[in-house]
Amino acid sequence: MRVALVGLGTVGTGVIRLLDANRELIARRAGRPIEVRAVNARDRSRDRGVDIARFDWADDMMELARRDDIDVVVELIGGSDGPALALARAVLSAGKPLVTANKAMLAHHGLSLAKLAEQSGIPLKYEAAVAGGIPVIKGLREGAAANEISSVYGILNGTCNYILTTMEREGRDFNEVLKEAQELGYAEADPSFDADGIDAAHKLSILASLAFGTQIDFGAVDIGGIRSVSAADIREAAALGYRIRLVGVAENRADGLFQRVHAVLVPMHHPLASVEGSLNAVLAEGNFVGSLFFSGRGAGEGPTASAVVADLIDIARDEYGDPFAMQVEQLAKRPKANSGDTIGRVYLRFLVQDKPGVLAEIAAAMRDAGVSIESVIQRGAHEDGAVLLVVVTHDTAERAIRETLDQLAGSDNLIAEPVVMPILG
């Protein structure tokens, strides 16, 4: 099977290395050899540590869609639109199989691309787009396919998890750890896709579609990140028996689809609490299978290449079908659930003036909104006179939390915007 690779960054060179290293084994498993025939990237001359001179260099990536000597195109350019999308459309329109690791493109254009694939009955595969090397696309699309799935959730961004668990271990603050992660190459120069939850939201919207048989609806994901999580939050959460993780949660509710990426408190004994460093993990709850848990390395050259080549092997074996587990027209269009109805315990952290009446004001706002308090922790004043006040609520509707915050919005007693995190489970 002759493959064209477009994009020769970390993942692209990883795919070349993997196909070199495991060539014989892959041929046995795939039923035929899989070889790179042609490549294209922005820069032909950059030293990538792998020999690319043995492959055809395609000056125009778009020609790869039409070439008869290419059986599959692998898109590793990235970006939701632009060249990646143009290439994907051209490849599928030409009736050629496409493998991609591009979650942004799938979150925005996955259904239209799947329709193109359907029209020609050819594969559009994307295991590497979510959770790196963990076969969670396959786990949902096929492994759990017999189940009505009520929720799918997990740790979908390795950079955020690396930052949070480093903050946890070393007691350091976000900005400091982010800077170090950037220097080490674990975080991008522009960290917003990771740190603000957008990357995890792309992935979550894809998982939700597979899990629930619904149309991808990235626009309906409520997205939060980890910039507002402080070392103090991690410390207070630990004292209460929790760890803080950026978790994407999707639920198929009676009133619609609930999708949210947010920093949450995870109980110590929960499987997600043990997910450290750049690992990813996904849980799905099925009505017959119960809870399924998958974890592993969610990013990096090796794991992502592993997922890309797994897709190639499926194609070589002729084992593939509808990209989103069913025909696109079968995917249900569901409204966005009212997140205010979400019931759960909530962690609130206030930074307040060190003066009388502050706790009274906050407590009154919660009482007026009908929020019942489970515990309150107030630590002595900071160096700057500010006081950290942590409140954990009993089960409460999130709309009541919003009412509380609205009521406190103008208060002189608050030094900073309150930080709100749901408590998982």
Next chain:
Amino acid sequence: MRVALVGLGTVGTGVIRLLDANRELIARRAGRPIEVRAVNARDRSRDRGVDIARFDWADDMMELARRDDIDVVVELIGGSDGPALALARAVLSAGKPLVTANKAMLAHHGLSLAKLAEQSGIPLKYEAAVAGGIPVIKGLREGAAANEISSVYGILNGTCNYILTTMEREGRDFNEVLKEAQELGYAEADPSFDADGIDAAHKLSILASLAFGTQIDFGAVDIGGIRSVSAADIREAAALGYRIRLVGVAENRADGLFQRVHAVLVPMHHPLASVEGSLNAVLAEGNFVGSLFFSGRGAGEGPTASAVVADLIDIARDEYGDPFAMQVEQLAKRPKANSGDTIGRVYLRFLVQDKPGVLAEIAAAMRDAGVSIESVIQRGAHEDGAVLLVVVTHDTAERAIRETLDQLAGSDNLIAEPVVMPILG
């Protein structure tokens, strides 16, 4: 797609319930409805809590292999040979797809059955045979297919894990917990397949074949069970920072295939240490993907039915291929590795006389065999005058442990056969 179910025990009725409950969703995902057309079981009249009068009753299960109105046969009889094997051969020989949950049959006859499937180019699927609802067959066969896998290991028998974790939680002994588990229906009246590690060994031999591209070699599995694990072992292990689990380990070593099912000490922070009750879990180590971890419910009506129907959906979608990931003739025949070469730390528990010189004798035997001791725990005498002596070694070759035990074999100082458990990783 018209299905015949043979065997209407827990799993068979679970499949009927699942297909009833999730009918519409499954039709969307499978691309066509999946319906039970005919059934067969030993007893037609037994009340199973599901209506089977609406299905054809096949008086002779063998006729199902030949019937034109049956597209797939699901074998849920169990047993490595006998009727299950006769049915499987007849179905595949007739060119009809087969789904089975029968690990014993696959461990013994998997390759010859796979050859029959290959000859007709039809599916032989068996996701339910290993780890119940966890899609670990798919995870290895497809998800990790790009990798050279060095080891696959995990908790493969829910009954043993239930017994061990109950012993752990309640400080009770094996026989007592087994009896209770039998009364609750969690363990069979004849517990040997579970408690002696045979069931886990069946599953391990299947996983090893998929992971390594080798022929199934059940006869080469070293098999131990959990009957010799005492409440005292669990207590001592806990004091040392370990939990005891029955773990199946398969490694693709330079000198051959290492396969063993044994009670082992698992470090508290290892993912397998958190696997509680009847859950199962599997880890695989790939040369590009790194460590993959899957867990979930490994037995019971719902999870097993989920796996059976996932197979049916794959067949309905026409997404299937070689049962053991490659053509049978491509599977390597590997010798059995010399387990004496296995290097690791080992837990030894002796029950000894309470008199001078006992420790000296044991320590001398270990010294003579070249076994280096990491720690020794001796607790005060039992009520019956016996003393519990626990030794943890440094890394040592297992042949040296055997030499130690051989040397001690005739000793009057030992009250009972020593208990030996490897320490994981």
